[in-house]
Amino acid sequence: MSKTFDHSKIEKKWQERWSVEKKHTIDLSDSENKLYMLVMFSYPSGDKLHIGHWYNYGPTDTWARFKKMQGFKVFEPIGFDAFGLPAENYAIKHGIHPAISTRNNIKYMTEQLQRIGAMYDWDKYLNTSDPDYYKWTQWIFLKLFEMGLAHREKAPVNWCPSCLTVLANEQVKEGSCERCGTTVEKKELSQWFFKITKYSDRLLAGLDEINWPKSTKMMQRNWIGKSKGTTVFYEVDGHDEKIEIFTTRVDTIFGATFIVLAPEHHVLDSITTDEQRNKVTEYVERTRERSEIERITNDREKTGIFTGSYAINPITLEKLPIWTSDFVLTGYGSGAIFGTPGHDQRDWEFATKFKLPIKQVIEPYNNEEVDLTKRVCSGEGVLINSGSYNGLDYKDAIVKITEELKSKGKGHHSVNYRLRDWLISRQRYWGAPIPIVYCESCGTVPVPEKDLPVLLPEDIDLEKNIGSESSPLAESESFVNTDCPKCGLKGRREVDTMDTFVDSSWYFLRYTNPQYSEGAWDSSLVNEWLPVDQYVGGQDHATMHLLYARFVCMALYDHKLLNFEEPFTNLYHQGIITNDGAKMSKSKGNVVSPDSFIDNYGSDTFRMYLMFMGPYDEGADWNDKGILGIHRFLNRVWRLCKGETAVKITEDSNKELSTAMHQTIKEVTKDLQDMRFNTAISRIMEYVNALYKVNNVNKDLLETLILILAPFAPHISEELWELFEHKSTVFEHKWPEWDEEIAKSLTITVAVQILGKLRGSFEIESGLTDDILVDNALKLPNIKKHMEGKTLLKSIVIKDKLVNFVVK
RNA sequence: GCCGGGGUGGCGAAACUGGUAGACGCAAGGGACUUAAAAUCCCUCGGUCGUUUAGACCAUGCGGGUUCGAGUCCCGCCCCCGGCACCA
Numbered sequence: 039m040s041k042t043f044d045h046s047k048i049e050k051k052w053q054e055r056w057s058v059e060k061k062h063t064i065d066l067s068d069s070e071n072k073l074y075m076l077v078m079f080s081y082p083s084g085d086k087l088h089i090g091h092w093y094n095y096g097p098t099d100t101w102a103r104f105k106k107m108q109g110f111k112v113f114e115p116i117g118f119d120a121f122g123l124p125a126e127n128y129a130i131k132h133g134i135h136p137a138i139s140t141r142n143n144i145k146y147m148t149e150q151l152q153r154i155g156a157m158y159d160w161d162k163y164l165n166t167s168d169p170d171y172y173k174w175t176q177w178i179f180l181k182l183f184e185m186g187l188a189h190r191e192k193a194p195v196n197w198c199p200s201c202l203t204v205l206a207n208e209q210v211k212e213g214s215c216e217r218c219g220t221t222v223e224k225k226e227l228s229q230w231f232f233k234i235t236k237y238s239d240r241l242l243a244g245l246d247e248i249n250w251p252k253s254t255k256m257m258q259r260n261w262i263g264k265s266k267g268t269t270v271f272y273e274v275d276g277h278d279e280k281i282e283i284f285t286t287r288v289d290t291i292f293g294a295t296f297i298v299l300a301p302e303h304h305v306l307d308s309i310t311t312d313e314q315r316n317k318v319t320e321y322v323e324r325t326r327e328r329s330e331i332e333r334i335t336n337d338r339e340k341t342g343i344f345t346g347s348y349a350i351n352p353i354t355l356e357k358l359p360i361w362t363s364d365f366v367l368t369g370y371g372s373g374a375i376f377g378t379p380g381h382d383q384r385d386w387e388f389a390t391k392f393k394l395p396i397k398q399v400i401e402p403y404n405n406e407e408v409d410l411t412k413r414v415c416s417g418e419g420v421l422i423n424s425g426s427y428n429g430l431d432y433k434d435a436i437v438k439i440t441e442e443l444k445s446k447g448k449g450h451h452s453v454n455y456r457l458r459d460w461l462i463s464r465q466r467y468w469g470a471p472i473p474i475v476y477c478e479s480c481g482t483v484p485v486p487e488k489d490l491p492v493l494l495p496e497d498i499d500l501e502k503n504i505g506s507e508s509s510p511l512a513e514s515e516s517f518v519n520t521d522c523p524k525c526g527l528k529g530r531r532e533v534d535t536m537d538t539f540v541d542s543s544w545y546f547l548r549y550t551n552p553q554y555s556e557g558a559w560d561s562s563l564v565n566e567w568l569p570v571d572q573y574v575g576g577q578d579h580a581t582m583h584l585l586y587a588r589f590v591c592m593a594l595y596d597h598k599l600l601n602f603e604e605p606f607t608n609l610y611h612q613g614i615i616t617n618d619g620a621k622m623s624k625s626k627g628n629v630v631s632p633d634s635f636i637d638n639y640g641s642d643t644f645r646m647y648l649m650f651m652g653p654y655d656e657g658a659d660w661n662d663k664g665i666l667g668i669h670r671f672l673n674r675v676w677r678l679c680k681g682e683t684a685v686k687i688t689e690d691s692n693k694e695l696s697t698a699m700h701q702t703i704k705e706v707t708k709d710l711q712d713m714r715f716n717t718a719i720s721r722i723m724e725y726v727n728a729l730y731k732v733n734n735v736n737k738d739l740l741e742t743l744i745l746i747l748a749p750f751a752p753h754i755s756e757e758l759w760e761l762f763e764h765k766s767t768v769f770e771h772k773w774p775e776w777d778e779e780i781a782k783s784l785t786i787t788v789a790v791q792i793l794g795k796l797r798g799s800f801e802i803e804s805g806l807t808d809d810i811l812v813d814n815a816l817k818l819p820n821i822k823k824h825m826e827g828k829t830l831l832k833s834i835v836i837k838d839k840l841v842n843f844v845v846k
Numbered sequence: 847g848c849c850g851g852g853g854u855g856g857c858g859a860a861a862c863u864g865g866u867a868g869a870c871g872c873a874a875g876g877g878a879c880u881u882a883a884a885a886u887c888c889c890u891c892g893g894u895c896g897u898u899u900a901g902a903c904c905a906u907g908c909g910g911g912u913u914c915g916a917g918u919c920c921c922g923c924c925c926c927c928g929g930c931a932c933c934a
Contacts, residue, residue, distance in 0.1 A: 042885080212931085253850045257929060260849070265933075285934060298934095340932090363932095370933045377934095383847090384932050456933055577928080614928095650871070652859060656852085664858065664872045670886095671871085677886090684887080708862095717860070720870035727870090730887090789866040794915035796866055820901080834914055840865050844914045 043676040045640025049753040053155055061767065062157040064113045066550055069566040073110035075102040076546055076606075078575030078583075079117045082143035083124055087150040089630045089648075089660060090622055093615050096645030097654055097715055098574045099156035103749035104710045106157070107773035113567060115549040116151060116158040118144055120167035122538045123201055123217065126468040130500050136468040140167060150633070155641045155752055164552040166541035171548065172470035173491035174558035175541050178590065179473055180484050181597055187233045188462075190482065194302070194368070195461055197225040202507065203465045204229055206537060207458045208261075208582045224326075230472055230534065231459040234589045238262050238455045240603070241588060250609040251655075254580045261581040263456025268440045270376070270449040272297060272349040275357060279305045281349055284371035284454050288443070289435035290378040292424040293399035295389065296359050297349045298342065300366040300373035301325040309360060311346025318343050318362060325364045340365055340388045351376075352448035353439065354425070363388065371454050379414070386414035399423045400432060460586065462537045467500060467510040469535030477522035477529040486523050492531070509533040542583055543590040546570055546605060565601045577611040584609070610713060613657020615648075622660075630660055642751035643669045649715035649750065668719075672754055674726055675747060679740050679758045688734040693784070695735065698728045699742050700781035703774050706746050715750075722747060737762065745774050790815040791842040792824050808835040815841040 056062060077098050080091055099114065106112045125136035125143075132139075144165065151158065164171055182188040196205045200220035204227060209216040234241075242262055245255045267286035274281060281297065299306050301322045310318045321343045342363030349358050358376070365384055366375050379389030379396040389396050396410045402419040421427045421435050430438065443449030463472065471492045473485035485492055495517035498510050511517055511533040522529035548554075550563040584606075591605045614621055617628040635644045647668040651658040677683050702725040709718035725743065729735050741762055748755035748768045759768035786804045788811055790797055798818040802811070812833050815821060825845060832844040 211929095251850095253929080256850060260930060263930095263933065267934085283934085287934080338932090365932045365934095367933065375934050382934070384934075387932090454933080456930095580929080619927095650858085658858075661858075661872095667871050673886090716858090717870085720860075723870055787866080791866080791915070794865090794913090799866065823901095832914070834865090836865055840915090842865080842914055 042673050043754060043757075045642065045753070046637075048757045049153070049155060049641055052753045052756045053152065055756075056155075056157075056767075057160075061769070062114070062159050063161050064111065064159050066113065066563050066567055068111070071109060071111050072567055073102075073105050073112045073572070074546075074567050074570045075105070075112055075114045076549075076570045076573045077114075077116070078573075078579070079119050079542070079545065080147070081122055081124070082118045082120050082140055082147055083624075084128065084139070084143060085624050085629055086143070086631065087147050088622055089615050089632050092154065092632045092645070093648050093657070094575060094612050095151070095154055095156060096641075097612065097649050097713070098572075099154065099752075100645065100649065100715065100749040101572070101710065101713060102157055103752060103769060104773065106769055107745070107749065107771065109772060112157065113162075113549075114157045114159060115162040115164075116156075116160075117162075117164040117545065117549065117552075118147070118166065119538065119542050119545070120144065120165045121172070121469045121535075121541055123203075123466060123468065126466055126500065129468075133501070136500075137167070153636055153641055154645065162549050162552055164545060164548055166470075166538070166545060167468070169491045169493060170555075171552070172541070174548065175470045175536065175544070176473040176485070176490050176492060177487060177558055178544060178594070179536065179540070180487060180490075181599070182232060182593055183474075183484050185593060185597060187236065187593055188230060189233065190228055190230050192226060192228045193231075194224045195227050195229055196222040197227075198222050201466075204461055204463060206461045206539070206582075208460075208585070229461055229463040230474075230532075231461050232540075232589070234460045234586070235455060235457050237589050237592050238264065238457050240592055241457075241585065244588060244592070244604050248604050248607060248609070250606070251577070251611055254577060254584065254609065254611065257580040258585055261457060261585065263454075265454050265456075267452060267454065268436070268443065268449055269372075269452040270352060270443060271447075272352065272358075272376070274305070274309050274360070275348040275350055277309050277347065279309055281305060281360075281374050282372040283374045283376055284452060285376065287378070287381070287432075287436070288439050288449075289421060289424075289427075289430075289432040290381050290399055291351065291353050291376065291439060292421075292427070293378040293380045293397040294351060294356075294358060294376040295379060295395045295397060296361055296377040298366045298375050298377055298388070299345070299360065299362045300368040301362050301364055302368040303362070303366075303373045306345065306362055309345055309347040314344060314346035318345055321362065340384075340391045342388065342392065344392075352443060352446060359394070361388075361392070369458065370456065380410050381414065381416050383414050383416060386410075397423060460537075460589070462540055463534040464537055465507065465509040465534055467494070467498060467535065469538060470541065471511065471517075471535055472532040474532040475520055475522055475529040476532065477525060477527060479527060480522055480524040480529075483522055483524050483529065489523065494535075509535065511535070539583055539586050540590075543586040544594075546587075547600075561599075568600070569602050569604055570606045572608045572610065573606040574610045574612060576614070611655060613653070613655050615657055615660050617660045619659060635662065635665065639665060639669050640753070642754050643672055646672070646719060646750050650719045652716055654713050654715055671723055671726070672751060674730070675743065676754065676758070678726065678729060678735075679744065679761065683730070685730060685732060686734040687737065687740065689736055690734055691736055692732065692739075695728065695732065695739055696780055697783060698725055699739055700776040700778075701783075703742065703746060703776040704778075704781055707773070707776070710749065719750065722750075742774050744768060745771060786838045788815065788838070789840045790818060790821055791840065792821065792845060794842060797821055797824055804838050808833075808837070811835055811841050815843070 077094050102112050102114045120140050125140050128139050129136045179188060196210050198205055198215040198220055200218050201215060210222050214221055265286055267284055268288040270283045272281040342361045345360045345362060347360045349360050351358055377385040379385040380398045381400050398408060398410055399422060400419040401422045402417055408415045418432055421430045427435050440451055473492045475483045477483050495514035498513050500510055518531050520529055520531050547559045547564050550567050551560045554560050587605050591600060592603050594600045595603045617630055620626055620628060622629045647665045650668055681687050702721050705721045706718045744755050744758045755768050783804055785801050787799050787801055789799045798820045800814055828845040830843055830845055834842040
């Protein structure tokens with residue numbers, strides 16, 4: 039008979055029992071000792087659940103089970119982020135309605151999720167494409183609209199010609215669509231935005247209050263990009279126009295030799311002289327045709343055209359030629375700069391190219407040689423060639439010059455942000471319709487709450503819509519034509535749907551009661567159970583989902599709908615599981631399915647292997663070579679506990695093993711607390727190895743083993759726990775505690791060094807004085823040998839560890 | 847270019863606030879059991895030298911430094927991964 043455990047049978051048995059006995063259904067009405075453990079829900083794609091998902095879900099369940107055993111009331115929900123483009127594209131290709139393909143994918147993926155054996159509370163399951171859910175996504179839109187945080191505006195926006203929709207700034211990476219990699223185009227379109235910029239400072243301040251990875255906080259800070267500086271107003275010689283310029287280095291204003299406007303700048307047209315008009319117009323048009331990626335390519339040579347006009351430097355009253363160039367961005371600051379070519383790399387390149395004068399107005403601190411004909415001198419220093427400001431440190435000069443500008447009414451201190459408003463319109467079908475009606479007499483009218491949800495129309499031929507730049511919803515007459523909720527006359531519905539990041543920016547609130555019909559959530563539950571105590575997911579969402587969710591919660595807080603501002607108190611990012619060094623993705627064809635590993639080895643082995651591969655936040659390159667080792671280990675535990683080895687189970691106690699047991703509990707507890715799963719598993723392995731080395735072990739040693747193994751391998755642990763005649767499940771037993779006294783080793787090994795080089799060691803009981811350790815060390819033959827002919831200058835003793843002799 | 851993270855055996859990796867580098871596992875080699883194989887159990891396993899032992903020297907990306915002692919701290923480089931990138 040096989041002596042390996044039957045993982046299929048055991049896992050099936052316990053998963054059924056947990057489900058039947060509702061072990062993971064949490065009654066949220068009592069929030070004492072609550073712990074809300076959240077993982078990022080997944081998109082129900084045709085790829086199904088892959089190893090990357092498992093890497094998120096398996097280890098977090100281990101942590102959750104550990105916390106449950108420590109006495110926390112753990113809430114671990116799961117669901118699907120089910121709206122989105124891939125289902126729609128799939129529909130276009132295969133003629134299957136997104137609702138159907140999504141339902142099929144969810145069905146399959148739910149089965150996969152269940153095989154993990156996680157403590158998911160399936161009663162709280164949700165799906166964002168369900169009308170019962172997106173009704174409330176629309177409701178949140180209305181709340182933001184009420185607050186003036188949702189507005190429609192014509193603006194140059196990012197358009198992905200492959201996805202046939204606009205994208206938020208956050209979804210454009212290096213000028214390309216984050217999803218499909220296609221180069222995005224700039225388009226001037228009327229779109230819906232959420233006013234996230236209004237929360238820039240609070241989004242920054244909140245980061246100090248939450249326990250998030252510092253790299254993620256840094257990414258959000260950089261993304262928000264707050265910079266303090268000065269706004270300067272320039273008069274245009276011979277015109278009424280004023281040019282507003284933002285700078286962080288107003289100290290270099292004496293070195294300004296030209297002004298540059300972005301090609302889209304609103305005064306450009308009116309200040310351009312007749313002689314220059316043709317050239318300027320041509321340049322502006324050429325810029326418009328150039329793609330974003332071309333424009334932002336760093337090594338591109340500077341281009342630009344002189345407008346023929348001059349601006350007056352408000353401090354020096356010098357006349358500065360006004361140019362236009364595409365290196366000045368329209369969306370940042372006011373879309374205009376003053377060029378200080380001596381001290382700014384880009385301005386230097388521009389001045390060099392167009393033979394504009396270059397002036398030095400900063401003397402660098404470190405007296406380095408300055409040759410502005412050869413290279414720029416950026417950085418910090420003291421002012422020169424700056425009139426009465428000469429000799430001032432640049433930092434003081436910034437303050438003083440701004441004061442002068444302010445007194446003359448030519449400027450003031452100001453702050454700029456890189457963050458743009460969140461563009462939420464999508465010209466696609468498979469998303470929540472934006473609940474707005476346009477009426478000729480009433481204008482933009484929000485759909486009343488009682489009329490929600492605005493259901494997605496069914497009568498749409500998605501295939502017909504390919505290539506169209508308008509939303510597929512525009513196809514449906516019955517959807518578009520409606521009565522104005524205000525005046526009752528004819529109106530037209532908004533045809534765009536919402537960015538799916540809106541769906542995911544509040545799902546963690548809905549989890550507390552996804553069936554709730556009185557509102558988006560039951561405040562009595564949400565205000566008790568939120569914020570999320572531990573959130574785990576990939577870092578790729580750092581400046582998207584994780585930023586949007588924070589914004590939405592702050593807005594809802596301001597609307598008095600929530601009693602907290604920050605949704606996720608603690609955040610952790612698991613690393614990425616790559617395959618041949620590349621991230622797993624369908625397009626690369628390197629996705630590894632967990633299914634066959636579950637069939638062959640079981641969930642216990644597989645999840646444990648994922649945790650054993652390396653540090654959880656570092657991820658790993660996928661490799662199934664070591665999975666057998668974990669399987670062997672679980673078998674060793676199985677046989678040991680069943681008494682199928684040479685080690686007999688008796689009543690005898692064993693002092694040494696007892697010490698090992700308490701040490702193991704201590705180390706495993708600490709490692710688990712910090713999600714150091716790999717080392718925790720190593721400790722348990724060492725413990726098992728120690729148990730195998732003796733002739734007999736007692737029940738206490740084994741039961742402790744089962745208890746500390748349980749979060750890692752829940753099914754086999756339950757089975758063994760039952761074998762030891764326990765009625766309740768192992769997870770209802772409390773996590774073992776260690777006794778510091780017993781955990782102390784009786785004997786220790788002391789290393790003996792001479793001048794820091796290891797020359798020997800000896801075993802001795804712990805807790806002895808320095809003198810005794812030195813005496814013992816000096817007795818070692820090898821030490822005597824090395825000490826011959828030398829004088830001992832000093833003995834360094836580290837208690838219970840090491841003796842080092844300094845000799846000459 | 848700027849901001850994070852990292853570089854340790856054949857491989858995945860350990861090493862708490864500076865204190866025996868390589869725990870644990872994989873792979874490999876040897877042995878026990880077996881008719882045989884699988885499974886299992888035990889042993890060896892960074893490199894060079896040394897007959898085994900004892901031991902010595904070299905080893906944590908590279909070059910310096912601080913220290914009785916450095917994978918760990920400091921200075922200067924190189925490489926890999928992630929993010930931002932003409933942001934004024």
